[in-house]
Amino acid sequence: xxxxxxxxxxxxxxxxxxxxxxxxxxxxxxxxxxxxxxxxxxxxxxxxxxxxxxxxxxxxxxxxxxxxxxxxxxxxxxxxxxxxxxxxxxxxxxxxxxxxxxxxxxxxxxxxxxxxxxxxxxxxxxxxxxxxxxxxxxxxxxxxxxxxxxxxxxxxxxxxxxxxxxxxxxxxxxxxxxxxxxxxxxxxxxxxxxxxxxxxxxxxxxxxxxxxxxxxxxxxxxxxxxxxxxxxxxxxxxxxxxxxxxxxxxxxxxxxxxxxxxxxxxxxxxxxxxxxxxxxxxxxxxxxxxxxxxxxxx
Amino acid sequence: xxxxxxxxxxxxxxxxxxxxxxxxxxxxxxxxxxxxxxxxxxxxxxxxxxxxxxxxxxxxxxxxxxxxxxxxxxxxxxxxxxxxxxxxxxxxxxxxxxxxxxxxxxxxxxxxxxxxxxxxxxxxxxxxxxxxxxxxxxxxxxxxxxxxxxxxxxxxxxxxxxxxxxxxxxxxxxxxxxxxxxxxxxxxxxxxxxxxxxxxxxxxxxxxxxxxxxxxxxxxxxxxxxxxxxxxxxxxxxxxxxxxxxxxxxxxxxxxxxxxxxxxxxxxxxxxxxxxxxxxxxxxxxxxxxxxxxxxxx
Numbered sequence: 001x002x003x004x005x006x007x008x009x010x011x012x013x014x015x016x017x018x019x020x021x022x023x024x025x026x027x028x029x030x031x032x033x034x035x036x037x038x039x040x041x042x043x044x045x046x047x048x049x050x051x052x053x054x055x056x057x058x059x060x061x062x063x064x065x066x067x068x069x070x071x072x073x074x075x076x077x078x079x080x081x082x083x084x085x086x087x088x089x090x091x092x093x094x095x096x097x098x099x100x101x102x103x104x105x106x107x108x109x110x111x112x113x114x115x116x117x118x119x120x121x122x123x124x125x126x127x128x129x130x131x132x133x134x135x136x137x138x139x140x141x142x143x144x145x146x147x148x149x150x151x152x153x154x155x156x157x158x159x160x161x162x163x164x165x166x167x168x169x170x171x172x173x174x175x176x177x178x179x180x181x182x183x184x185x186x187x188x189x190x191x192x193x194x195x196x197x198x199x200x201x202x203x204x205x206x207x208x209x210x211x212x213x214x215x216x217x218x219x220x221x222x223x224x225x226x227x228x229x230x231x232x233x234x235x236x237x238x239x240x241x242x243x244x245x246x247x248x249x250x251x252x253x254x255x256x257x258x259x260x261x262x263x264x265x266x267x268x269x270x271x272x273x274x275x276x277x278x279x280x281x282x283x284x285x286x287x288x289x290x291x292x293x294x295x296x297x298x
Numbered sequence: 299x300x301x302x303x304x305x306x307x308x309x310x311x312x313x314x315x316x317x318x319x320x321x322x323x324x325x326x327x328x329x330x331x332x333x334x335x336x337x338x339x340x341x342x343x344x345x346x347x348x349x350x351x352x353x354x355x356x357x358x359x360x361x362x363x364x365x366x367x368x369x370x371x372x373x374x375x376x377x378x379x380x381x382x383x384x385x386x387x388x389x390x391x392x393x394x395x396x397x398x399x400x401x402x403x404x405x406x407x408x409x410x411x412x413x414x415x416x417x418x419x420x421x422x423x424x425x426x427x428x429x430x431x432x433x434x435x436x437x438x439x440x441x442x443x444x445x446x447x448x449x450x451x452x453x454x455x456x457x458x459x460x461x462x463x464x465x466x467x468x469x470x471x472x473x474x475x476x477x478x479x480x481x482x483x484x485x486x487x488x489x490x491x492x493x494x495x496x497x498x499x500x501x502x503x504x505x506x507x508x509x510x511x512x513x514x515x516x517x518x519x520x521x522x523x524x525x526x527x528x529x530x531x532x533x534x535x536x537x538x539x540x541x542x543x544x545x546x547x548x549x550x551x552x553x554x555x556x557x558x559x560x561x562x563x564x565x566x567x568x569x570x571x572x573x574x575x576x577x578x579x580x581x582x583x584x585x586x587x588x589x590x591x592x593x594x595x596x
Contacts, residue, residue: 185514216483226578280524
């Protein structure tokens with residue numbers, strides 16, 4: 001590839017940029033970033049890119065555009081990009097929710113232009129280009145979305161791109177994507193936010209400090225609940241239907257747990273605890289987490 | 299102190315043992331452990347202790363007994379210990395729930411013998427003496443329980459003991475303890491177990507593998523949900539009343555979150571996400587977690 005354009009250069013965008021540079025994938029990388037703070041950080045970090053102030057000159061000459069902004073910014077960006085896009089341009093995003101954003105993209109994108117959606121399963125609770133990491137995508141899954149109207153050539157090139165920066169690629173449609181990530185990512189985030197909210201509400205009710213004793217469990221949830229609020233608002237709104245369903249399933253199961261505890265149903269409770277424990281081993285075997293007690297914190 | 303007896307030498311017991319040895323707190327440490335597997339591990343690890351097969355000879359000569367077993371074993375242990383206990387013997391435990399176990403202890407313990415309860419806020423998802431760590435208690439809170447009938451001399455000696463192995467001590471009654479830890483530790487564990495159960499239920503419903511995509515959030519919960527099932531069954535049963543209350547508060551808040559998402563109440567949702575985010579900073583400032591994105595996993 002000759003030229004790549006990254007739109008939005010926070011944690012993910014700057015990690016893509018660093019990975020492209022590390023793996024020598026493009027001759028030139030352009031970055032478009034609306035935040036002045038981020039621009040000055042990118043300059044200070046001397047990230048290997050050319051910062052764009054408008055799309056006019058660069059866009060007709062780029063082979064790949066990667067949108068790394070929150071989902072709610074897609075529409076505005078597409079409207080700005082449209083007149084410079086060519087059918088050969090590969091456009092992708094890294095968004096965590098797909099079905100609804102596809103509707104927006106379809107409606108907004110100029111006719112004859114293809115969009116091929118990506119979702120690298122990588123990130124952390126911090127935001128900003130200073131936290132980017134050239135190895136963020138190494139051995140991580142990257143989901144590519146394939147629909148009836150997907151441009152297969154673009155999909156194939158994009159698949160090679162993610163593999164070159166170290167990802168394992170899995171292809172599925174946006175519906176399946178949104179179902180899967182409602183339970184493996186969106187609900188966990190919502191639950192973490194909700195647990196932290198419940199703890200702060202409870203602290204107010206009790207009128208004594210208790211967050212300071214959070215090393216026994218709460219602290220782990222607080223990390224996830226420190227994630228970017230704009231990004232997560234967009235995901236929750238976009239994948240609302242699937243998330244609502246898994247919330248209901250979660251509440252149903254929680255009520256059953258409560259019942260087991262209240263009725264001292266030892267057999268049922270122990271079975272649940274043992275079954276849950278097995279999943280950890282599976283996750284480690286699947287290389288989805290490090291195999292160190294307490295994430296190696298001690 | 300001359301002699302200390304540790305009953306139950308798993309993760310916590312063996313960490314106490316290692317910490318005593320590191321800080322040269324006792325001349326001799328006895329260990330009583332019912333699991334043959336653990337005994338052979340202790341021998342193989344050459345942990346600095348004398349393994350007891352019965353209490354007869356040693357107990358009258360120990361200054362401090364630390365019970366590091368699940369809560370459900372207290373009664374049986376006390377019944378075995380009773381005839382060898384002296385009023386000067388300091389007896390403590392490391393259990394995570396206090397009110398109900400105090401009732402059992404009061405009923406079972408020989409008259410004239412004091413019990414002073416401890417709860418070091420330390421541990422991890424793994425079990426067994428091989429995971430013990432001499433620095434497990436360093437800079438961690440240790441809660442000491444003070445009731446009307448608490449032996450103040452024993453409390454004072456015990457406080458010095460935990461401080462010597464690096465802990466920060468906080469004193470409260472068992473009622474307050476159980477309220478605080480229902481939200482900072484017990485509910486987080488229950489929620490983690492419940493989320494993992496919900497994910498596995500959902501996987502069965504959908505009939506396709508999805509646990510393999512758990513790096514986006516679920517994996518964190520799976521670590522906590524890999525904790526020892528006997529220990530957690532006992533905690534859930536013992537602190538049932540407080541846990542039930544925080545489950546209800548949690549469900550109420552989760553329903554409100556769902557409502558915000560379904561009605562696209564941006565203002566309310568964003569406020570919740572931002573408020574939750576602040577807690578992470580507080581937890582790090584209070585040194586309850588490491589200040590590294592993603593727990594330093596990447």
